[in-house]
Amino acid sequence: MAPAAKRNWRTYSIFALWMSDTHAISNYAFASSLFVLGLPAWEVFLALLVGISIVHWFMNRMGHAGHRTGVPYPVLARASWGVYGANIPALLRAVMAVAWYGIQTWLASTAVVLLAIQVAPGLAAYHQNSFLGLSTLGWISFMVMWGLQAVLLTRGMEFIRKVQDFATGPVVWLVVLALAVYLLVKAGGDISLTRSLTGLGAGEQVRESLIAVSLTVATFLTLVLNYADFARFTPDHRSYRRGNLLGLPVNFTAFAVVAVLVTAGTISVFGEAIYDPVKVIEKIDNPVVTVIGALSFVVATIGINVVANFVSPAYDFANLAPKYLDFKRGGMITAVLAVLVMPWKLYSSALVIQYFLGALGAFLGPLVAILLVDYYYVRRGRIDVDALFSADRAGPYHYRRGYNPKAVLAFVPAAAVSAVLALVKAFEDVAPFSWVFGMGIAGGIYYLVSGRGRVSGARVDAGRGGEREPVPDAVVPSRAGKVGAVGEAGSGGADPVMGPLTRPGAGSEAGAPSKEGS
Numbered sequence: 001m002a003p004a005a006k007r008n009w010r011t012y013s014i015f016a017l018w019m020s021d022t023h024a025i026s027n028y029a030f031a032s033s034l035f036v037l038g039l040p041a042w043e044v045f046l047a048l049l050v051g052i053s054i055v056h057w058f059m060n061r062m063g064h065a066g067h068r069t070g071v072p073y074p075v076l077a078r079a080s081w082g083v084y085g086a087n088i089p090a091l092l093r094a095v096m097a098v099a100w101y102g103i104q105t106w107l108a109s110t111a112v113v114l115l116a117i118q119v120a121p122g123l124a125a126y127h128q129n130s131f132l133g134l135s136t137l138g139w140i141s142f143m144v145m146w147g148l149q150a151v152l153l154t155r156g157m158e159f160i161r162k163v164q165d166f167a168t169g170p171v172v173w174l175v176v177l178a179l180a181v182y183l184l185v186k187a188g189g190d191i192s193l194t195r196s197l198t199g200l201g202a203g204e205q206v207r208e209s210l211i212a213v214s215l216t217v218a219t220f221l222t223l224v225l226n227y228a229d230f231a232r233f234t235p236d237h238r239s240y241r242r243g244n245l246l247g248l249p250v251n252f253t254a255f256a257v258v259a260v261l262v263t264a265g266t267i268s269v270f271g272e273a274i275y276d277p278v279k280v281i282e283k284i285d286n287p288v289v290t291v292i293g294a295l296s297f298v299v300a301t302i303g304i305n306v307v308a309n310f311v312s313p314a315y316d317f318a319n320l321a322p323k324y325l326d327f328k329r330g331g332m333i334t335a336v337l338a339v340l341v342m343p344w345k346l347y348s349s350a351l352v353i354q355y356f357l358g359a360l361g362a363f364l365g366p367l368v369a370i371l372l373v374d375y376y377y378v379r380r381g382r383i384d385v386d387a388l389f390s391a392d393r394a395g396p397y398h399y400r401r402g403y404n405p406k407a408v409l410a411f412v413p414a415a416a417v418s419a420v421l422a423l424v425k426a427f428e429d430v431a432p433f434s435w436v437f438g439m440g441i442a443g444g445i446y447y448l449v450s451g452r453g454r455v456s457g458a459r460v461d462a463g464r465g466g467e468r469e470p471v472p473d474a475v476v477p478s479r480a481g482k483v484g485a486v487g488e489a490g491s492g493g494a495d496p497v498m499g500p501l502t503r504p505g506a507g508s509e510a511g512a513p514s515k516e517g518s
Contacts, residue, residue, distance in 0.1 A: 001315070001322045002480045003070030003385060006158070009233035013161050014243020015251070017230060020164045020303030021223065022252045023172035025107075025277060030219075031256035032263040032275030034212050038200035041260045047209040048256045049249060051216025056248040058217075058224045058368070063240040065375045066228025068476050069385050073226035073312065074319035078388045080374035080446075083395070084402030087320060088411075089367045093225055094316035096361065098334055101309035102343030105145050108301035111278065112141035115294040118287060133344050145298070146339065152306055153314065153331035157233065160311070164303055173255075175296040179280060180258050183265025211432045218435050221364040225371070226312040237473060310334060362422040365435035366414035366442035370407050373443045378450045381471035385478035406449045414442035 009017075034044045069076055074090035081089060116137065117124050126137040134142060152160055200208065234240045259275075266274040266283070274280050281293035310331060317330035325333075375381060387395045391402065399405070418438025421427045430437075 001072060001075055001318055001326075002389070003476075003478050004232045007070075007233050007235040008158065009161060009230060009243075010235065010239045011242040011246070013165055014230070014234065014240050015247040016161075016165045016170075017243070017307060018247025018251055019170065019173070020300075021307045022247070022255055023176075023300050024304040025297060025300070027219075027252075027255065028176070028259045028277055029275050030215070031259040032273075034208070035260045035263055036273045036275055037208060039205055039208055039212070041264065043205060043209055044212070044260055045253060045257055047212035048216055049253045051213040052220075052248050052252045054213070054217050055220040055224065056244055058220075058372075059227050059244045059248065060241055061372055061376070062224055062227040062368075063231035063234070063244065064237065064471070064473075065371075065381070065383075066231030067234050067237060067240060068381065068473070069228070069383050069388075070232045070475065070478070071385065071388060071480075072229045072232060072315040072319075074316050075388050076228050076375075077371060078397050079379065079383055080370050080404060081407045082399040082402045082404040083388070083391055083397050085399070085404050085407060088408075089225075089370075090316040090319050092363055092367065093222070094313035094334070096222065097309045097313040097316075098337045099341060099343065099346060101305055101313070101334060102338035102341050103347050104301055104305040104309060105149065105338060106142055106343045106347065108298050108305070109138065109141040109145045111294050111298050111301075112144060113137055115291060115298075116141065118290055118294070133342060133348075145302070146335065149302055149305060149310065150332075150335055152302070153310060153335065154328055157311070157327065160306055161233075164307070171296050172300040175293055176255070176258050176262065176277065179277065180261045180265065182284070183262055183269055183280075187265045187268035214432045214436065218361070218364075218432070221361075221368060221435060222312075223308060225364055225368050226315070229311050229315055362418040362434050362438060363411075363415045365418055365438035366411050369414070369439040369443035370410055370446050373446050374407075374450070376471060377447055380469065383476055385476045386480055389480050406446060409449055410442045410446035414438045414445065417441055 031044060031048060034047070035041055039047070065076060066073075073093070074086050077086035077089050113127060117127065123137055126140075127135045129135050131139065152163060231240045234243075259277075262277070262280060263273055263275050266272065266280060270283055274283065278293065278297060281290055284290075313334040314327050314331035317333045318325040318327055319330075375383070384396055387397055390397075392398065397404075415438060418434045418441075421434035421437055422431050427434075
Protein backbone atom coordinates (compact mmCIF):
# COMPACT_ATOMS: atom_id res chain seq x y z
CA MET A 1 0.00 0.00 0.00
CA ALA A 2 3.05 2.29 0.33
CA PRO A 3 4.13 4.53 -2.58
CA ALA A 4 5.51 2.52 -5.50
CA ALA A 5 9.22 1.83 -5.10
CA LYS A 6 9.70 0.43 -8.63
CA ARG A 7 8.19 2.24 -11.60
CA ASN A 8 8.48 -0.07 -14.60
CA TRP A 9 5.15 0.57 -16.37
CA ARG A 10 6.25 2.56 -19.39
CA THR A 11 4.21 3.52 -22.45
CA TYR A 12 3.93 0.01 -23.89
CA SER A 13 2.85 -1.51 -20.56
CA ILE A 14 0.01 1.01 -20.23
CA PHE A 15 -0.90 0.43 -23.89
CA ALA A 16 -0.92 -3.34 -23.25
CA LEU A 17 -3.04 -2.75 -20.15
CA TRP A 18 -5.72 -1.17 -22.33
CA MET A 19 -5.39 -3.89 -24.95
CA SER A 20 -6.05 -6.45 -22.23
CA ASP A 21 -9.10 -4.52 -21.07
CA THR A 22 -10.65 -3.47 -24.38
CA HIS A 23 -10.11 -6.74 -26.29
CA ALA A 24 -12.99 -8.32 -24.42
CA ILE A 25 -15.90 -10.21 -25.91
CA SER A 26 -18.23 -7.74 -24.19
CA ASN A 27 -16.63 -4.72 -25.92
CA TYR A 28 -16.63 -6.56 -29.26
CA ALA A 29 -20.31 -7.41 -28.83
CA PHE A 30 -21.15 -3.84 -27.75
CA ALA A 31 -19.68 -2.31 -30.92
CA SER A 32 -21.27 -4.98 -33.11
CA SER A 33 -24.68 -4.63 -31.46
CA LEU A 34 -24.77 -0.92 -32.28
CA PHE A 35 -24.29 -1.82 -35.93
CA VAL A 36 -26.93 -4.55 -35.77
CA LEU A 37 -29.29 -2.14 -34.00
CA GLY A 38 -29.25 0.09 -37.05
CA LEU A 39 -26.46 2.63 -36.70
CA PRO A 40 -24.38 2.90 -39.88
CA ALA A 41 -20.82 1.72 -39.33
CA TRP A 42 -19.35 5.22 -39.55
CA GLU A 43 -21.71 6.44 -36.80
CA VAL A 44 -20.71 3.51 -34.59
CA PHE A 45 -17.05 4.49 -34.99
CA LEU A 46 -17.80 8.18 -34.32
CA ALA A 47 -19.90 7.49 -31.21
CA LEU A 48 -17.33 5.14 -29.74
CA LEU A 49 -14.49 7.54 -30.54
CA VAL A 50 -16.28 10.39 -28.73
CA GLY A 51 -17.05 8.18 -25.75
CA ILE A 52 -13.55 6.76 -25.43
CA SER A 53 -12.05 10.25 -25.83
CA ILE A 54 -14.01 11.33 -22.75
CA VAL A 55 -12.69 8.25 -20.95
CA HIS A 56 -9.17 9.18 -22.11
CA TRP A 57 -9.54 12.62 -20.52
CA PHE A 58 -10.67 11.12 -17.20
CA MET A 59 -7.85 8.56 -17.22
CA ASN A 60 -5.22 11.27 -17.71
CA ARG A 61 -6.67 13.26 -14.80
CA MET A 62 -6.70 10.26 -12.46
CA GLY A 63 -3.35 9.10 -13.79
CA HIS A 64 -1.78 12.41 -12.76
CA ALA A 65 -2.82 11.82 -9.15
CA GLY A 66 -1.71 8.20 -9.17
CA HIS A 67 1.69 8.97 -10.69
CA ARG A 68 2.51 11.87 -8.36
CA THR A 69 1.49 10.18 -5.12
CA GLY A 70 2.54 6.65 -6.06
CA VAL A 71 -0.27 5.16 -3.96
CA PRO A 72 -3.18 2.89 -4.95
CA TYR A 73 -6.78 4.06 -5.18
CA PRO A 74 -7.96 3.22 -1.62
CA VAL A 75 -5.00 5.13 -0.13
CA LEU A 76 -5.55 8.09 -2.47
CA ALA A 77 -9.20 8.12 -1.39
CA ARG A 78 -8.10 8.77 2.20
CA ALA A 79 -7.40 12.39 1.24
CA SER A 80 -11.07 13.04 0.44
CA TRP A 81 -12.85 10.44 2.59
CA GLY A 82 -10.60 10.24 5.63
CA VAL A 83 -8.13 7.57 6.72
CA TYR A 84 -10.97 5.23 7.75
CA GLY A 85 -13.73 6.65 5.57
CA ALA A 86 -11.81 5.57 2.46
CA ASN A 87 -13.02 2.05 3.17
CA ILE A 88 -16.50 3.14 2.00
CA PRO A 89 -15.58 3.80 -1.67
CA ALA A 90 -12.99 1.01 -1.58
CA LEU A 91 -15.52 -1.62 -0.50
CA LEU A 92 -18.15 -0.42 -2.98
CA ARG A 93 -15.60 -0.90 -5.75
CA ALA A 94 -14.47 -4.22 -4.28
CA VAL A 95 -17.97 -5.73 -4.05
CA MET A 96 -18.65 -4.94 -7.70
CA ALA A 97 -15.26 -6.28 -8.76
CA VAL A 98 -15.67 -9.54 -6.83
CA ALA A 99 -19.04 -10.20 -8.50
CA TRP A 100 -17.71 -9.49 -11.98
CA TYR A 101 -14.44 -11.33 -11.30
CA GLY A 102 -16.47 -14.46 -10.58
CA ILE A 103 -18.77 -13.93 -13.55
CA GLN A 104 -15.90 -13.42 -16.00
CA THR A 105 -14.10 -16.47 -14.63
CA TRP A 106 -17.22 -18.57 -15.12
CA LEU A 107 -17.83 -17.21 -18.64
CA ALA A 108 -14.28 -18.12 -19.60
CA SER A 109 -14.76 -21.58 -18.09
CA THR A 110 -17.69 -22.21 -20.47
CA ALA A 111 -15.24 -21.76 -23.36
CA VAL A 112 -12.95 -24.28 -21.64
CA VAL A 113 -15.87 -26.75 -21.52
CA LEU A 114 -16.47 -26.36 -25.26
CA LEU A 115 -12.75 -26.66 -25.94
CA ALA A 116 -12.46 -29.81 -23.82
CA ILE A 117 -15.39 -31.49 -25.58
CA GLN A 118 -13.98 -30.49 -28.97
CA VAL A 119 -10.61 -32.10 -28.13
CA ALA A 120 -12.05 -35.12 -26.27
CA PRO A 121 -15.74 -35.76 -27.15
CA GLY A 122 -15.98 -38.43 -24.45
CA LEU A 123 -15.86 -35.67 -21.81
CA ALA A 124 -19.40 -34.68 -22.78
CA ALA A 125 -20.66 -37.42 -20.45
CA TYR A 126 -19.35 -35.38 -17.50
CA HIS A 127 -21.35 -32.37 -18.61
CA GLN A 128 -24.78 -33.91 -17.98
CA ASN A 129 -25.04 -33.80 -14.18
CA SER A 130 -25.38 -30.81 -11.85
CA PHE A 131 -23.95 -29.91 -8.45
CA LEU A 132 -24.72 -26.44 -7.09
CA GLY A 133 -25.58 -25.37 -10.62
CA LEU A 134 -22.51 -26.70 -12.46
CA SER A 135 -21.71 -30.04 -14.05
CA THR A 136 -18.59 -32.02 -13.12
CA LEU A 137 -16.86 -30.78 -16.25
CA GLY A 138 -18.15 -27.28 -15.52
CA TRP A 139 -16.64 -27.33 -12.02
CA ILE A 140 -13.31 -28.62 -13.30
CA SER A 141 -13.20 -25.95 -16.02
CA PHE A 142 -14.17 -23.21 -13.56
CA MET A 143 -11.47 -24.24 -11.09
CA VAL A 144 -8.89 -24.46 -13.89
CA MET A 145 -9.64 -20.85 -14.83
CA TRP A 146 -9.67 -19.89 -11.15
CA GLY A 147 -6.27 -21.54 -10.66
CA LEU A 148 -4.67 -19.89 -13.70
CA GLN A 149 -5.68 -16.46 -12.43
CA ALA A 150 -4.57 -17.34 -8.90
CA VAL A 151 -1.08 -17.97 -10.29
CA LEU A 152 -1.06 -14.43 -11.64
CA LEU A 153 -2.23 -12.84 -8.41
CA THR A 154 0.34 -14.65 -6.25
CA ARG A 155 3.19 -13.31 -8.40
CA GLY A 156 2.34 -9.62 -7.92
CA MET A 157 1.91 -6.59 -10.17
CA GLU A 158 5.25 -6.88 -11.97
CA PHE A 159 4.43 -10.40 -13.17
CA ILE A 160 0.95 -9.21 -14.24
CA ARG A 161 2.62 -6.46 -16.28
CA LYS A 162 4.86 -8.93 -18.10
CA VAL A 163 1.97 -11.30 -18.89
CA GLN A 164 -0.27 -8.60 -20.29
CA ASP A 165 2.61 -7.05 -22.27
CA PHE A 166 3.18 -10.19 -24.31
CA ALA A 167 0.04 -12.32 -24.06
CA THR A 168 -3.38 -11.04 -23.09
CA GLY A 169 -3.29 -7.87 -25.18
CA PRO A 170 -1.79 -8.79 -28.57
CA VAL A 171 -3.16 -12.34 -28.95
CA VAL A 172 -6.79 -11.30 -29.49
CA TRP A 173 -5.77 -8.77 -32.13
CA LEU A 174 -4.25 -11.57 -34.18
CA VAL A 175 -7.41 -13.71 -34.00
CA VAL A 176 -9.88 -10.89 -34.70
CA LEU A 177 -7.80 -9.55 -37.60
CA ALA A 178 -7.65 -13.05 -39.06
CA LEU A 179 -11.45 -13.31 -38.79
CA ALA A 180 -11.88 -9.94 -40.50
CA VAL A 181 -9.60 -10.86 -43.38
CA TYR A 182 -11.27 -14.28 -43.81
CA LEU A 183 -14.81 -12.80 -43.91
CA LEU A 184 -13.84 -9.88 -46.14
CA VAL A 185 -12.35 -12.30 -48.67
CA LYS A 186 -15.38 -14.62 -48.40
CA ALA A 187 -17.74 -11.65 -48.84
CA GLY A 188 -15.80 -10.39 -51.86
CA GLY A 189 -15.51 -6.96 -50.23
CA ASP A 190 -19.31 -6.53 -50.35
CA ILE A 191 -19.61 -4.60 -47.06
CA SER A 192 -21.32 -1.24 -46.61
CA LEU A 193 -20.16 1.23 -43.95
CA THR A 194 -22.93 3.76 -44.61
CA ARG A 195 -26.12 1.67 -44.70
CA SER A 196 -28.39 1.20 -41.68
CA LEU A 197 -29.38 -2.45 -41.29
CA THR A 198 -32.76 -1.57 -39.75
CA GLY A 199 -33.48 1.72 -41.48
CA LEU A 200 -33.29 3.86 -38.33
CA GLY A 201 -34.41 7.44 -38.85
CA ALA A 202 -32.07 10.38 -38.34
CA GLY A 203 -33.53 11.25 -34.93
CA GLU A 204 -33.22 7.69 -33.65
CA GLN A 205 -29.67 7.48 -34.94
CA VAL A 206 -28.70 10.59 -32.97
CA ARG A 207 -30.35 9.21 -29.82
CA GLU A 208 -28.67 5.82 -30.11
CA SER A 209 -25.33 7.49 -30.80
CA LEU A 210 -25.61 9.60 -27.63
CA ILE A 211 -26.53 6.49 -25.63
CA ALA A 212 -23.50 4.71 -27.10
CA VAL A 213 -21.25 7.61 -26.03
CA SER A 214 -22.64 7.55 -22.49
CA LEU A 215 -22.49 3.76 -22.09
CA THR A 216 -18.90 3.74 -23.31
CA VAL A 217 -17.94 6.15 -20.53
CA ALA A 218 -20.04 4.28 -17.95
CA THR A 219 -18.32 1.00 -18.83
CA PHE A 220 -14.89 2.46 -18.07
CA LEU A 221 -15.80 4.35 -14.88
CA THR A 222 -14.70 1.37 -12.79
CA LEU A 223 -11.17 1.70 -14.13
CA VAL A 224 -11.26 5.50 -14.00
CA LEU A 225 -11.93 5.16 -10.27
CA ASN A 226 -8.94 2.91 -9.57
CA TYR A 227 -6.58 3.95 -12.38
CA ALA A 228 -4.13 5.14 -9.72
CA ASP A 229 -3.49 1.43 -9.08
CA PHE A 230 -1.64 1.34 -12.41
CA ALA A 231 -0.43 4.90 -12.98
CA ARG A 232 1.48 4.74 -9.68
CA PHE A 233 3.99 2.43 -11.40
CA THR A 234 4.78 4.80 -14.30
CA PRO A 235 8.22 6.52 -14.25
CA ASP A 236 6.95 9.80 -15.73
CA HIS A 237 3.80 11.55 -16.89
CA ARG A 238 4.63 10.86 -20.54
CA SER A 239 4.36 7.09 -20.01
CA TYR A 240 0.73 6.96 -18.89
CA ARG A 241 -0.36 9.77 -21.21
CA ARG A 242 1.08 8.13 -24.32
CA GLY A 243 -0.10 4.72 -23.19
CA ASN A 244 -3.60 6.07 -22.62
CA LEU A 245 -3.64 7.73 -26.05
CA LEU A 246 -2.54 4.60 -27.89
CA GLY A 247 -4.63 2.23 -25.82
CA LEU A 248 -7.91 4.16 -25.65
CA PRO A 249 -8.83 6.47 -28.57
CA VAL A 250 -6.54 4.68 -31.04
CA ASN A 251 -6.73 1.01 -30.04
CA PHE A 252 -10.32 0.93 -28.74
CA THR A 253 -11.70 2.58 -31.89
CA ALA A 254 -9.58 0.37 -34.15
CA PHE A 255 -10.86 -2.72 -32.34
CA ALA A 256 -14.43 -1.47 -32.80
CA VAL A 257 -13.79 -0.99 -36.53
CA VAL A 258 -12.62 -4.59 -36.88
CA ALA A 259 -15.56 -5.87 -34.78
CA VAL A 260 -18.06 -4.10 -37.05
CA LEU A 261 -16.29 -5.31 -40.18
CA VAL A 262 -16.44 -8.90 -38.94
CA THR A 263 -20.14 -8.52 -38.07
CA ALA A 264 -20.88 -6.99 -41.47
CA GLY A 265 -18.97 -9.86 -43.06
CA THR A 266 -21.11 -12.45 -41.27
CA ILE A 267 -24.20 -10.97 -42.95
CA SER A 268 -22.74 -11.56 -46.40
CA VAL A 269 -21.12 -14.92 -45.64
CA PHE A 270 -23.60 -16.58 -43.26
CA GLY A 271 -26.78 -14.64 -44.04
CA GLU A 272 -27.17 -13.31 -40.48
CA ALA A 273 -25.52 -10.77 -38.21
CA ILE A 274 -23.42 -12.56 -35.59
CA TYR A 275 -21.92 -10.26 -32.98
CA ASP A 276 -20.38 -12.91 -30.72
CA PRO A 277 -16.86 -13.76 -32.00
CA VAL A 278 -16.98 -17.22 -30.41
CA LYS A 279 -20.09 -18.06 -32.46
CA VAL A 280 -18.37 -16.73 -35.58
CA ILE A 281 -15.55 -19.19 -34.95
CA GLU A 282 -18.07 -22.00 -34.45
CA LYS A 283 -19.72 -21.11 -37.79
CA ILE A 284 -16.43 -21.57 -39.62
CA ASP A 285 -16.62 -25.21 -38.45
CA ASN A 286 -12.93 -25.98 -38.46
CA PRO A 287 -11.49 -27.84 -35.43
CA VAL A 288 -8.14 -26.04 -35.61
CA VAL A 289 -9.84 -22.63 -35.84
CA THR A 290 -12.15 -23.57 -32.98
CA VAL A 291 -9.28 -24.57 -30.69
CA ILE A 292 -7.12 -21.54 -31.50
CA GLY A 293 -10.08 -19.16 -31.22
CA ALA A 294 -11.32 -20.61 -27.93
CA LEU A 295 -7.85 -20.47 -26.40
CA SER A 296 -7.36 -16.86 -27.49
CA PHE A 297 -10.63 -15.72 -25.94
CA VAL A 298 -9.86 -17.60 -22.73
CA VAL A 299 -6.56 -15.68 -22.57
CA ALA A 300 -8.42 -12.44 -23.32
CA THR A 301 -10.90 -13.05 -20.53
CA ILE A 302 -8.07 -13.67 -18.07
CA GLY A 303 -6.53 -10.38 -19.18
CA ILE A 304 -9.61 -8.25 -18.67
CA ASN A 305 -10.49 -10.04 -15.45
CA VAL A 306 -7.12 -9.39 -13.86
CA VAL A 307 -7.01 -5.76 -15.01
CA ALA A 308 -10.60 -4.72 -14.32
CA ASN A 309 -11.74 -7.03 -11.55
CA PHE A 310 -8.76 -8.29 -9.59
CA VAL A 311 -6.19 -5.55 -9.02
CA SER A 312 -8.65 -3.11 -7.47
CA PRO A 313 -10.27 -5.41 -4.87
CA ALA A 314 -6.83 -6.80 -3.96
CA TYR A 315 -5.82 -3.29 -2.89
CA ASP A 316 -9.29 -2.52 -1.50
CA PHE A 317 -9.31 -5.48 0.88
CA ALA A 318 -5.68 -4.81 1.86
CA ASN A 319 -6.78 -1.29 2.80
CA LEU A 320 -9.11 -2.72 5.48
CA ALA A 321 -6.19 -3.98 7.58
CA PRO A 322 -2.91 -2.87 5.96
CA LYS A 323 -0.85 -4.13 8.91
CA TYR A 324 -1.95 -7.68 8.16
CA LEU A 325 -3.07 -7.75 4.51
CA ASP A 326 -0.98 -7.04 1.44
CA PHE A 327 -1.74 -7.16 -2.29
CA LYS A 328 -1.43 -10.95 -2.53
CA ARG A 329 -3.57 -11.66 0.52
CA GLY A 330 -6.19 -9.16 -0.62
CA GLY A 331 -6.13 -10.90 -3.99
CA MET A 332 -6.70 -14.31 -2.43
CA ILE A 333 -9.69 -12.92 -0.51
CA THR A 334 -11.05 -11.68 -3.84
CA ALA A 335 -10.51 -15.05 -5.50
CA VAL A 336 -12.14 -17.04 -2.69
CA LEU A 337 -15.17 -14.73 -2.50
CA ALA A 338 -15.55 -15.01 -6.29
CA VAL A 339 -16.22 -18.73 -5.83
CA LEU A 340 -18.48 -18.36 -2.79
CA VAL A 341 -20.88 -15.96 -4.57
CA MET A 342 -21.54 -18.70 -7.18
CA PRO A 343 -21.30 -16.29 -10.14
CA TRP A 344 -23.22 -18.57 -12.54
CA LYS A 345 -26.29 -18.02 -10.36
CA LEU A 346 -25.72 -14.26 -10.24
CA TYR A 347 -25.40 -14.07 -14.02
CA SER A 348 -28.46 -16.23 -14.61
CA SER A 349 -30.66 -13.77 -12.71
CA ALA A 350 -31.45 -10.65 -14.71
CA LEU A 351 -32.96 -9.17 -11.53
CA VAL A 352 -29.70 -9.52 -9.61
CA ILE A 353 -27.64 -8.10 -12.45
CA GLN A 354 -29.97 -5.16 -12.94
CA TYR A 355 -30.64 -4.15 -9.37
CA PHE A 356 -27.59 -5.23 -7.40
CA LEU A 357 -24.76 -4.60 -9.81
CA GLY A 358 -26.71 -1.83 -11.55
CA ALA A 359 -27.15 0.06 -8.31
CA LEU A 360 -23.47 -0.27 -7.45
CA GLY A 361 -22.60 0.98 -10.92
CA ALA A 362 -24.67 4.09 -10.31
CA PHE A 363 -22.33 4.94 -7.42
CA LEU A 364 -19.23 5.11 -9.60
CA GLY A 365 -19.91 8.57 -11.04
CA PRO A 366 -20.22 10.22 -7.60
CA LEU A 367 -17.09 8.45 -6.33
CA VAL A 368 -15.03 9.57 -9.34
CA ALA A 369 -16.31 13.15 -8.96
CA ILE A 370 -15.37 13.41 -5.28
CA LEU A 371 -11.82 12.12 -5.89
CA LEU A 372 -11.16 14.44 -8.84
CA VAL A 373 -12.76 17.55 -7.32
CA ASP A 374 -10.80 17.02 -4.11
CA TYR A 375 -7.48 16.55 -5.92
CA TYR A 376 -7.80 19.27 -8.55
CA TYR A 377 -10.08 21.95 -7.08
CA VAL A 378 -9.87 21.59 -3.32
CA ARG A 379 -6.19 20.68 -2.85
CA ARG A 380 -4.73 21.65 -6.24
CA GLY A 381 -2.62 18.50 -6.06
CA ARG A 382 -1.10 19.34 -2.67
CA ILE A 383 -1.14 15.93 -1.02
CA ASP A 384 0.82 14.97 2.11
CA VAL A 385 1.48 11.33 1.21
CA ASP A 386 2.98 10.45 4.60
CA ALA A 387 -0.16 11.71 6.33
CA LEU A 388 -2.26 9.31 4.25
CA PHE A 389 -0.73 6.50 6.30
CA SER A 390 -1.27 8.11 9.71
CA ALA A 391 -4.25 7.66 12.04
CA ASP A 392 -3.03 10.53 14.22
CA ARG A 393 -6.05 12.58 15.26
CA ALA A 394 -4.13 15.75 14.48
CA GLY A 395 -3.41 14.56 10.94
CA PRO A 396 -4.87 16.45 7.95
CA TYR A 397 -6.89 13.43 6.77
CA HIS A 398 -8.33 12.30 10.09
CA TYR A 399 -11.27 14.73 9.86
CA ARG A 400 -13.95 13.49 12.27
CA ARG A 401 -13.00 10.10 13.78
CA GLY A 402 -11.28 9.22 10.54
CA TYR A 403 -14.23 10.09 8.29
CA ASN A 404 -14.78 13.19 6.19
CA PRO A 405 -18.47 14.15 6.62
CA LYS A 406 -18.26 16.42 3.54
CA ALA A 407 -17.57 13.45 1.28
CA VAL A 408 -20.49 11.54 2.78
CA LEU A 409 -22.73 14.60 2.40
CA ALA A 410 -21.83 14.85 -1.28
CA PHE A 411 -22.03 11.14 -2.01
CA VAL A 412 -25.36 10.09 -0.46
CA PRO A 413 -27.77 12.35 -2.41
CA ALA A 414 -25.80 11.99 -5.64
CA ALA A 415 -25.76 8.19 -5.40
CA ALA A 416 -29.48 8.14 -4.52
CA VAL A 417 -30.42 10.23 -7.57
CA SER A 418 -28.12 8.23 -9.84
CA ALA A 419 -29.51 4.90 -8.60
CA VAL A 420 -33.13 6.01 -9.04
CA LEU A 421 -32.46 7.19 -12.58
CA ALA A 422 -30.63 3.94 -13.39
CA LEU A 423 -33.13 1.50 -11.90
CA VAL A 424 -36.65 3.00 -11.86
CA LYS A 425 -38.52 2.13 -15.05
CA ALA A 426 -40.16 5.57 -15.28
CA PHE A 427 -36.71 7.05 -15.97
CA GLU A 428 -35.54 4.44 -18.47
CA ASP A 429 -35.02 7.09 -21.17
CA VAL A 430 -32.33 8.80 -19.08
CA ALA A 431 -30.98 5.64 -17.40
CA PRO A 432 -27.90 5.44 -19.69
CA PHE A 433 -26.95 8.95 -18.50
CA SER A 434 -27.46 8.38 -14.76
CA TRP A 435 -23.71 8.58 -14.09
CA VAL A 436 -23.66 12.12 -15.52
CA PHE A 437 -26.23 13.31 -12.98
CA GLY A 438 -24.51 11.47 -10.14
CA MET A 439 -21.13 12.90 -11.04
CA GLY A 440 -22.44 16.45 -11.43
CA ILE A 441 -24.37 16.42 -8.13
CA ALA A 442 -21.55 14.87 -6.09
CA GLY A 443 -18.85 17.09 -7.57
CA GLY A 444 -20.93 20.23 -7.14
CA ILE A 445 -21.87 19.53 -3.53
CA TYR A 446 -18.35 18.51 -2.54
CA TYR A 447 -16.88 21.65 -4.10
CA LEU A 448 -19.37 23.89 -2.30
CA VAL A 449 -19.07 22.31 1.16
CA SER A 450 -15.26 22.22 0.91
CA GLY A 451 -15.03 25.97 0.34
CA ARG A 452 -12.85 26.72 3.35
CA GLY A 453 -10.28 24.12 2.38
CA ARG A 454 -9.91 25.23 -1.23
CA VAL A 455 -7.22 27.81 -0.45
CA SER A 456 -5.10 25.38 1.60
CA GLY A 457 -1.78 24.73 -0.12
CA ALA A 458 -2.88 26.51 -3.31
CA ARG A 459 -1.77 30.10 -3.00
CA VAL A 460 -2.96 32.85 -5.31
CA ASP A 461 -0.08 33.88 -7.54
CA ALA A 462 -0.09 37.63 -8.14
CA GLY A 463 2.38 37.18 -10.98
CA ARG A 464 -0.16 35.09 -12.84
CA GLY A 465 -2.91 37.69 -12.83
CA GLY A 466 -4.38 36.54 -9.55
CA GLU A 467 -4.75 32.91 -10.68
CA ARG A 468 -4.13 30.05 -8.29
CA GLU A 469 -0.93 28.08 -8.75
CA PRO A 470 -1.24 25.19 -11.19
CA VAL A 471 -1.33 21.60 -10.01
CA PRO A 472 2.35 20.56 -9.75
CA ASP A 473 3.76 17.66 -11.76
CA ALA A 474 6.63 16.59 -9.51
CA VAL A 475 6.34 13.31 -7.61
CA VAL A 476 5.38 13.96 -3.98
CA PRO A 477 8.31 13.17 -1.64
CA SER A 478 7.50 10.57 0.98
CA ARG A 479 9.10 8.34 3.60
CA ALA A 480 6.19 5.88 3.55
CA GLY A 481 7.49 2.35 3.11
CA LYS A 482 11.11 3.46 3.57
CA VAL A 483 11.04 2.98 7.33
CA GLY A 484 10.93 -0.52 8.82
CA ALA A 485 8.16 -1.94 10.96
CA VAL A 486 5.79 0.30 12.84
CA GLY A 487 7.44 1.86 15.88
CA GLU A 488 11.02 1.00 14.86
CA ALA A 489 12.05 4.60 14.36
CA GLY A 490 11.02 8.03 15.53
CA SER A 491 10.13 8.68 19.15
CA GLY A 492 8.81 5.31 20.17
CA GLY A 493 6.16 4.94 17.48
CA ALA A 494 3.42 6.21 19.79
CA ASP A 495 1.14 7.44 17.04
CA PRO A 496 -1.30 4.96 15.48
CA VAL A 497 -0.16 4.16 11.97
CA MET A 498 -2.08 2.60 9.06
CA GLY A 499 0.85 1.34 7.04
CA PRO A 500 4.58 0.68 7.12
CA LEU A 501 5.47 4.13 8.44
CA THR A 502 6.39 5.63 11.76
CA ARG A 503 5.02 8.84 13.15
CA PRO A 504 4.28 11.47 10.45
CA GLY A 505 6.83 14.24 10.83
CA ALA A 506 9.47 12.08 12.52
CA GLY A 507 12.78 13.07 11.00
CA SER A 508 13.75 16.43 9.62
CA GLU A 509 12.52 15.91 6.03
CA ALA A 510 9.33 13.91 6.44
CA GLY A 511 6.53 15.43 4.51
CA ALA A 512 8.61 18.42 3.45
CA PRO A 513 7.47 19.99 0.18
CA SER A 514 9.73 19.71 -2.83
CA LYS A 515 11.19 22.68 -4.65
CA GLU A 516 8.41 22.36 -7.19
CA GLY A 517 5.84 23.05 -4.47
CA SER A 518 4.49 19.52 -4.24
